[in-house]
Amino acid sequence: MADIDQTALLQFLLRMGDNTLILGHRVSEWCGKAPVLEEDIALANTALDLIGQTQLWLGYAAEVEGKGQTADDLAFLRDAWDFRNVLLVELPNGDFGQTLMRQFFFDAWSSILMPRLANSADPRIAEIAEKAAKEVAYHVERSADTVVGLGDGTEESHKRMQAALDYLYPYVGEFFLSDDGDAALAAAGIAPDPASLRAEYDAFVERVMARATLTLPEDRFAHSGGRNGRMHTEHLGHILTQMQWLQRAYPGNTW
């Protein structure tokens, strides 16, 4: 493959791995304090699945980069401006409803993308996606059901879910932004053009929100800057402070 493709490929893998790393860390923040025991365990399972996917994506990214780094190095030794996750996944958990709304937006995207990546011309990507697809299929069923249950629930839960939807929706559009690297990967059959997922995504989200009796904002304005590294929210730095401090304070420490 040409050099330009390797750059685009690395960028793609970092985006995939950083999404699951940051969201996995966010979801893990619920561990031990979710509203009920069953949800606590379910969220921890989801977080672990996401961190597991991170190991695969960043492991491959480190190989493609070819500088002798590992997935751990990429996770724990990069600074905020090196991260390529979408802004949505670094947003604070808020209440349980906001966490599940964010989770649904991510799961819905992931559940549409993974089956397509499973047919990637890059066998490594196809292999990772095939494994992730099964986990994601369960995640999205669970988060969609919870969004419906809380949206079409009590007056209080409905109000909170509508507020979560209004707050998070402007961050959804970033999933579907495409750049030259995406175009190169799409042309090579390695990954679909992000924009090509939007119609299926919108139809899916509209269906779930209708069942949840929630109203999608009409405005399609999209915050961006995460997946291209231009500018993250203030929240990412705080996540990294907590996530990376041990490796920063005690370099190379293991247990």
Added chain:
Amino acid sequence: MSSVTPGELPDSEGKGKSPRHEWPLWEVFIRGQHGLNHRHVGSLHAPDAEMAIKNARDVYTRRNEGVSIWVVESRHISATAPGEKGPLFEPSESKIYRHPTFYDIPDDVGHM
């Protein structure tokens, strides 16, 4: 003969307290990798049957324990009353002839 319903929610009506807004309790049964029968593994709370199955998947099968899950709301289970243990179960203690251990089984029968 009387029976009890162990999973019944406490009756809080008429005691000056508001009713409990807690998810109902469900009993979980799982068929293991090689087992033929679903076995009771524990209980959990969930708002409905579908969520009970999802919660059971997350709570009880995360270490690859099962291939099939049943859930039933605990209040639908009727059980023998502990106080009747004597009349119900003790009479069979003295009737060892009910165990089919007095037969010679021909070798040709093989494993039974």
